[in-house]
Amino acid sequence: MSRITFGGLSSGLDTNALINGLLEVERQPIVQKEQRIKTLEQVKDAWRDINMRLRNLRSTVQELCNKENFLSKQAASTNTAHVQATADTTAENATYEVRVNKLATNHTVAMKSALGKSITEPLELAGKFTLNGVEIEVESTDSLTDLQNKINNSGAGVEASIVAGHLILKSGTSGAKGKMEMSHVSGQNVLESLGIYGSGGFYNETLAARDAELTINGISVTRSSNEIDDLVEGVTFTLYAEGGESTFIRISTATEKAVAAVSAFVEQYNSVNEFIREKLKKPDKNEVGGVGGIGLLQGDTTLMKIERTLRDLVHSPVSDYQKKYFSFASLGVTSIDRDGYLQFNAEKLINALEDDPEAVYDLFNFEINDEDGVGTGQFDGLGVRMDNYLKRLLVTGQDSMGRTMYPISVQQEQAIQRRIDELQRRIEIREERLLRYEERLIRQFTSLEKFISEMQSKGEDLARMITQLSNQQKQN
Structure with a gap:
């Protein structure tokens, strides 16, 4: 709480300025601690940013472990x-050469002539018939x-519709088996009366x-459907028109997803690398705490270890992986310079995917086999290793002791907050001491002014x- 004092009334000195000057000197340790807290x-903000960037990096790493990104196929048709x-x-x-001679059709029948009355008027027919083994009863009303509604709700697998007064029945199953x-x-022969089905x-x-x-x-080949998925493993053909020239279907690796996944990883890795290097670099004297906080974490061993581990994970080959693609470099991901920034040659990855997409995918995520060559259900690879490391950095878990x-x-x-709390505690102690020091100075200067005032009074x-x-002497 600030105090109102009137200094120098007797001495003529600006005692308030003197007190404030002395307090300012004593306050320097507090200012330094406040600057340290800042x-x-x-x-803390830098670590939050690092956390966010590492999370984004992990997302791109998980895409490297996504089978769909590396083994997806695309089918191109010439017609x-x-x-x-x-x-x-x-x-x-x-590549497959396909020629459609006949399309599969859904059996369809209709009344031979229009009803001749409103479709909402009673048919005045009462009888029962079966449709694909399902019995349907028609009442006179x-x-x-x-x-139409009874047929559609019967479960007979037939779609009924009315067009221009004609009841049309269409089988829900295509091909000959759908007849x-x-x-x-x-009762009355409803089917014959409506001109749908008779003895002939x-x-x-x-x-x-x-x-x-x-x-x-x-x-x-002959199939009951125009959508055929049992001719070639993993390929579904859909027929739309018959006749004409042959259509060629080319199945190839869809490289776009893989290129996008690796590109995203390289971009995010470089973002993390740049940010970490900026925080660890030895700054110029005017850079610390400035724009971007250059050098804020200089000498931080934890961050240095993260930087080193990430770099090792990217550049180290998978030594126990016995295939032609065994490192990021073999897929076109290499360092630009000694600072660890990555560059990506997409053409090299595309060539590898066209050559052996399974080997490319397995580099990031392959199953470990036992001595008999049987899968163990455990996985390894560049993507898995990096994801496991980032998971330890980013996800709350337990150690071997259950902690x-x-x-x-x-x-x-x-840890930083504990240091801040300790600094704030020390600042509070200093502030209390400073307050007592201020009170003592005010008392001392007040006493001085009083003493001077008394001396002045005695002098007068x-x-x-x-x-x-x-x-008196003059008068005498």
Whole structure:
């Protein structure tokens, strides 16, 4: 709490300025501690930033362990109007010649003539019939719309619709096996009365049940569906039109995802590397705590270890991996300079993927086999190793003794906060001492002013006495 004092009334000295000057000298240790707290807060912010960048790096590393990014396949068609295809990761790179002779169709029948009345009026027909083995009962009050709904809700696997007064029935199953079966059961013959089915069969079969017929690489095949997934492992062919020239389907590795994944990793790694180097570098005298906090963590052994470990993980080959691609460098990821920044040659990765995508993926994430060559369910590789290391830095876990291990940034922030708390405690002690010192100075200067005032008063009394004596002598 500030005090109001009136200094120098007797002495003429600016005692307030003298006191403030003395207090300012005594306050320097507090100023230094406050500046240290400010720097430590910047260090905390730096560790939060490091944590965020490492988390982003881990996300890109996990994409390196994603099988879809390296083993995805793409299928290209020379005539998408006739045949298209999709491929999953199990498909082999190859080209297939496909010729569609016939498309598979869904059996479709219709009434031979329009109803002749509103589709909402009663049909005045009462009877039972079966459709694909499902019995359907028609009441005399049912309209054509009611019959449509009963068929659709029957579970017979038939889609009923009404077009221009015609009831149309379409099998839900394509191919010859999807041919609809109908029969009269009892009552009025509803199917015959509506002109759908009689003793001679279907009155108006608009589309016969037919299988797809095609040749693939010269081999004739027949399938019940136009979507065929059992001809080539991992490839699904979809037929759209028949006739015409052959369509060529080319299955190849979809390299775009892999290139994007590695590019993202290199970019984020360089971001982490640049930030760490900036914090560890020996700054110029005007850089510490300045823009970017250059040199804030100079000499920090924890951060130095992180930098060194990340660099080792990137540049060290997988020694126990017996394939042609055994390091980042073999996939086009190399250092630019001694500072550890990475560059990426995408063409080298693309060539490796076209050559052996499994080997490329396994470099990042391969299963460890036992002595008999059987998978153990444990995984290793560049991506796995880096992800495991980053996980230890970023995720709360337990050590071998069951103790909670917090993320490295949390550990650092907690340690820094303890130092800040201690500095604040010392500042409070100093502030209390400074307050007492100020009170003592005020008392001392007040006493001085009082003493001077008393001396001045005595001097004035003495002067009056001398004047009186002098006047008396003159009178005598």
